Amino acid sequence: MPQPALEAEVSPEKLQAELAALRQQVEDLEQDKIDLETLLEMTTEHSDTVEEELHGKAEEAVRESERRLRLIVEATPVSIVISRRVDGIIVYANAMAGPLVGLTTEELVGRKATDFFHDPTQMQQLLAMIKDQGKVDHFEAQLKVSTGDLIWGDCSLRTLDFNDEPSLLGAWHNITHLKQMNAAASRFVPNEYLGFLKKQSIVDIDLGDHIIGDMTIMFSDIRSFTTVSENMSAKENFEFVNKYLGWVSPVIRNHRGFVVKYLGDGIHAIFPESADDALRSCIEQLRSLNDYNAKSEQLGLPPIKLGIGLNTGRIMVGMVGESSRLQGDAFSDHVNLTARLEGLTKYYSVSLIISVATKERLEDLSKYHIRFLDKVQVKGKTKALDLYEVYDADPDHFLALKKATQQEYEEAMNCYYARDFTEAQTKLFRVLQANPKDKVAWRHLMTATECIENGVPEGWTGVTVMTKK
Amino acid sequence: MEIVKDQYVVKYDSENSTVVCSGSFRLTGPEYTDVAEILNAAADAKPEVLNLDLTGLEFLNSSGINTLSKFVIRLRKHKATQVNVKGNSEFAWQKKSLANFQKLLPGLVLEFD
Secondary structure (H helix, E strand, O other): OOHHHHHHHOOHHHHHHHHHHHHHHHHHHHHHHHHHHHHHHHHHHHHHHHHHHHHHHHHHHHHHHHHHHHHHHHHOOOEEEEEEOOOOEEEEEOOOHHHHOOOOHHHHOOOEHHHHEOOHHHHHHHHHHHHHHOEEEEEEEEEEOOOOOEEEEEEEEEEEEEOOEEEEEEEEEEOHHHHHHHHHHHOOOOHHHHHHOOOOOHHHOOOOOEEEEEEEEEEEEEOOHHHHHHOOOHHHHHHHHHHHHHHHHHHHHOOOOEEEEEEOOEEEEEEOOOHHHHHHHHHHHHHHHHHHHHHHHHOOOOOOOEEEEEEEEEEEEEEEEEOOEEEEEEEOHHHHHHHHHHHHHHHHOOOEEEEHHHHHHOOOHHHOOEEEEEEEEOOOOOOOEEEEEEOOOOOHHHHHHHHHHHHHHHHHHHHHHOOOHHHHHHHHHHHHHHOOOOHHHHHHHHHHHHHHHHOOOOOOOOOEEOOOO | OEEEOOOEEEEEEOOOOEEEEEEEEOOOHHHHHHHHHHHHHHHHOOOOEEEEEOOOEEEEOHHHHHHHHHHHHHHHHHOOOEEEEEEOOOOHHHHHHHHOHHHHOOOOEEEEO
């Protein structure tokens, strides 16, 4: 190996230079090492600074968003309540929540939410809805306030974790006034009317809203009202009419009918569902009037007589007036005709007249006591109409007599229309022998007698023509 | 030379020997290669004075401070260059982190708006 020789050849200068280069390299490496350490330190320090800064900013952002949310919750006009699901204890209430139930917010927090429900089943209903759908929107619940009064609240519920506990957030809106307004409004436009016009609320009702259909129309009037009212003061009159209407109106409602309008002591009502509804209601009205009269008699008061006309046909029910003053009304020839029928009760001295159209729509005629009344051409009409008397509400003995003589009576009428006036006269005599108070039979007897005595004109049809309303 | 992005801008003005970094730097390590390229070019021009304007530098992540630090080391190695850094005291982190540049290059002049 030539190693020793080579070593020997290295000059001291070169060694010196190499040493210097090596020193420089070490120095550089040391500097690099310092640089790297500094870099590491700087980077770490920088990371910490930035991290701290970001954390601070995030916390500030959360605080700011919480502050903003609280501001919104406190300023909202809705009552907001948070209650624990485990025990229903209210853990948060905004400024509006206390006054809703007549308490301060401080008094409300810590109370049980269930304590405020008037009907505990409503609370159970709400919880069931939360279980099924996870939320509740616009549930109307009745709440008990601190004074003991009841209020109506519109409530929406959401689930949330509050202070790490499963809770319910409730937003409440006091709708008591709205409910009262609705109730007040429904006294002018009844809910049946709204449903009938397929409207949710009175707010949706517009001029011209209407529905057309086959319905039974009722007109009723107190026959002897003028006589009765003559001896009353204005106040007594009002009280009497209101007492009467207050007592008879439910009998209409209970048979799926509704009052279109009050006409003084008269009532114009409609039964959209069936002619049987209408007839049953009228019979009940007349029967309860009998009870009323029995009591009045004991007090020495004059009896009230009611005349009712019923007719069935296609009519239009809707809103009339002008946009700022609406009124429900019903129109069609059938309506006018019904009013005429009511008027005829006085002429024939009967309490309830129905048209043939109504009679034909009755489900089972055997359920009622219906007797042919007359063929009538009412004022303003060119066609004659078969009218029937319903005597179900007649006093018992009278009803029995009419029933017993009905066959004879109807045979008499057949003879009459067949121009066999003598036979009609004979049969009507027999009817009146049995029931001398049968005013209808008397009227027909008089007409038949007149036909015998004076003869009948050409083209005679037996129709009674009314020249007055 | 310049990089203009929505989030950040790097500009090297060779005439005035000024490097401007502004905006928000949230890049990952390798993404700083382009930035480093501009900075290296500025350093390698070996100007008498080099101005580093960081007044618009809102945010810088760790890889970013690393890139800038290496730039300062590179300038130190060239020895001849006087480095002036301009910071913005509105960005709190700059106060701490930029001062550390002086550990790498004691002659570096640091100024805040």
